[in-house]
Amino acid sequence: IPINNNTFLGEVCLHACVYLPSVTLCSGIGLALCERLLTEESQLRLCLACRNLQRAEAARASLLTSHADASVDLLHLDVGSVQSVLAAAQEVKARYGRIDFLYLNAGIMPNPQVNVKAFFKGLFSWNVINMFATAEGLLTQQDLVNSDGLQEVFATNLFGHFLLIRELEPLLCKTDHVSRVVWTSSSNARRSAFSMEDMEHRNGTEPYSSSKYASDLLSLALNRHKNSQGLFSSVICPGLVMTNLTYGILPSGFWTLIMPIMWLIRIFTNTFTLTPYNGAEALHWLFLQKPESLDPRAKYHSLTSGLGTNYTQPRQMDIDEGTSEVLYSKLLELEKVVRRTLSESNADKESDGQ
Ligand SMILES: NC(=O)C1=CN([C@@H]2O[C@H](COP(=O)(O)OP(=O)(O)OC[C@H]3O[C@@H](n4cnc5c(N)ncnc54)[C@H](OP(=O)(O)O)[C@@H]3O)[C@@H](O)[C@H]2O)C=CC1
Numbered sequence: 001i002p003i004n005n006n007t008f009l010g011e012v013c014l015h016a017c018v019y020l021p022s023v024t025l026c027s028g029i030g031l032a033l034c035e036r037l038l039t040e041e042s043q044l045r046l047c048l049a050c051r052n053l054q055r056a057e058a059a060r061a062s063l064l065t066s067h068a069d070a071s072v073d074l075l076h077l078d079v080g081s082v083q084s085v086l087a088a089a090q091e092v093k094a095r096y097g098r099i100d101f102l103y104l105n106a107g108i109m110p111n112p113q114v115n116v117k118a119f120f121k122g123l124f125s126w127n128v129i130n131m132f133a134t135a136e137g138l139l140t141q142q143d144l145v146n147s148d149g150l151q152e153v154f155a156t157n158l159f160g161h162f163l164l165i166r167e168l169e170p171l172l173c174k175t176d177h178v179s180r181v182v183w184t185s186s187s188n189a190r191r192s193a194f195s196m197e198d199m200e201h202r203n204g205t206e207p208y209s210s211s212k213y214a215s216d217l218l219s220l221a222l223n224r225h226k227n228s229q230g231l232f233s234s235v236i237c238p239g240l241v242m243t244n245l246t247y248g249i250l251p252s253g254f255w256t257l258i259m260p261i262m263w264l265i266r267i268f269t270n271t272f273t274l275t276p277y278n279g280a281e282a283l284h285w286l287f288l289q290k291p292e293s294l295d296p297r298a299k300y301h302s303l304t305s306g307l308g309t310n311y312t313q314p315r316q317m318d319i320d321e322g323t324s325e326v327l328y329s330k331l332l333e334l335e336k337v338v339r340r341t342l343s344e345s346n347a348d349k350e351s352d353g354q
Pocket residue numbers: 021022023024025027028029030049050051052055077078079080081105106107108156184185186187237238239240241242243244245246
């Protein structure tokens with residue numbers, strides 16, 4: 001089945017398996033991306049990996065409404081749980097022979113707090129555009145420890161994805177085939193929010209910013225280690241998109257009030273993509289690119305002009321090889337620890353059951 005006009009996947013392919021770790025019920029950047037990919041290439045085989053199968057079923061139904069012949073599989077995956085990631089990866093390996101695209105889209109920002117004073121100070125400063133694009137200095141979150149003993153934001157936004165890639169290496173790293181992983185990072189990613197001594201961000205108040213910076217570093221390391229095995233990694237920022245994540249930052253009535261202002265600001269700020277469709281621009285654009293033509297040090301931004309035209313722009317990330325290598329080694333170490341802990345606790349459960 002010819003799957004698209006781009007040569008990087010080969011002229012003929014049995015099926016393209018595009019794998020998406022999260023989709024929100026009839027909304028969100030993940031679902032918008034699925035819509036756009038199916039519009040681009042109806043022969044794709046999508047697998048929606050979601051923690052809530054009811055919502056996943058609804059997302060699937062909405063995709064099939066507009067693409068009746070599409071092939072859309074579902075998979076249960078809570079990317080914030082080690083056990084769930086391992087089980088989901090087993091299932092993927094049993095179902096599919098290869099993966100062309102792995103979109104790492106799941107992300108959380110729990111208990112966000114806006115620094116109102118900093119917002120009004122920023123509003124009347126030269127930094128105002130940057131503040132609206134990155135929320136630098138505006139947002140803090142309260143993180144929790146999950147049942148694996150990991151910080152929840154780190155586990156969901158970074159480590160679960162890392163573990164998934166590690167587990168899926170047999171499908172992603174094939175010498176005769178090119179695979180792609182795409183991280184939905186953020187322009188909120190900031191070097192100063194990340195500390196190698198505290199990569200889980202146990203002691204800070206910006207776990208979201210820290211986890212997104214870590215994903216930027218990890219993508220660089222993955223390219224260094226895996227390009228020779230046919231795996232290519234890229235990073236995007238969708239801009240400011242109105243989704244559940246953003247609505248969760250302020251009370252809903254407040255958003256209704258400021259929405260007209262947001263649309264007004266959008267005329268001057270191309271990072272205000274606002275709709276999930278626009279936010280998925282860079283994800284969709286990457287789907288059409290040859291991996292060798294991409295810059296491993298660039299973050300690809302979805303942007304929308306004042307006139308409403310969508311485009312993708314690469315911007316250099318504030319990352320370096322040395323730091324990315326140290327993070328990669330630390331993640332491999334942590335992987336060993338969580339695997340050992342999990343097998344010990346499974347052994348304990350078995351002996352308790354006997
Ligand atoms: N909105 C924005 O302005 C920006 C968003 N981003 C990033 O874009 C990505 C998508 O977010 P967005 O669409 O905005 O927000 P949504 O909250 O709409 O989507 C986040 C998705 O992640 C899923 N998810 C969260 N935790 C898990 C988990 N443990 N296991 C599996 N899936 C999970 C959610 O599932 P469920 O449906 O079950 O809740 C949801 O579908 C995130 O990584 C976010 O950080 C980056 C920059 C800006």
